[in-house]
Amino acid sequence: MTEESLPSEDELVERLKNNDAALFERVVKEYHSSMFAVAYSIAGPAIADEVVQEAWISAINALHKFEGRSALKSWLIRITANEAKTRLRKESRSVSLEAVDENWATDTRFTEKGHWAGGNPEWDISSPDDLLAADELQDCVKKHMVKLPDNQQQIINLRDVGGLDMDTICNILEITASNARVLLHRARDKMQQVVARFQRTGEC
């Protein structure tokens, strides 16, 4: 959500390769946040900042080789994820993340007859834009994202924040496609619960 949107991919890459520092600054401001979320989920809070810094430096040095076969953002996210993995192998994680209830089978959001009862009616009126306007909700989601189990946190950040496709994600995380889909759904479902509760009660 920067002031103005970036130029088209082709133009963007072309100008970045031709020393357009002002544009580079806008790119940093646009994508840094997603890169940070990915770094945080894979490498942990202690070194996330360094990982992103290193990822940018790798990207700057490799930019002349970038061929535009993927979007620039995907390329940056991939570099970040790989940097995070490399760092993680060198250092053990400093913070153990609080586990979230994994009790999928006995989900209380279903009625005894197996009907879904977990939504909330008032919410139908809000469009995605209304949601975005709620900074408090964003903060609430962020707070709960970091409580997801590691693997769920990684996948939802790579997929929904970072915008990578599932094949790339499976490669990065070294998991199967079906496993990835299950983990992604669990993570999204938990975030949906956070959003639904916030909308219903106004509390995080």
Next chain:
Amino acid sequence: MLSCKHTIAQGTDYLDKELGFWRKVEMKMHLMICVNCRRYVKQLKQTVVMLSKGQFKQPSEQQVEQLKQEYQDVASKQ
């Protein structure tokens, strides 16, 4: 008829267009008659949209300046 539980469990695959043809038809039929599942899928979608547009952590001015410097140094060598 697809159960609510099954519908909810397929929510992500539905949004990501990963369901096969008949699965998708079954799901759409269920959503047509079940307001609760319809709401769930809508909320799930809004959650995904929010994540894709959300700002999680902005770089500091200092970080931006450092990176810009690095960018210009590398660019001038090429």
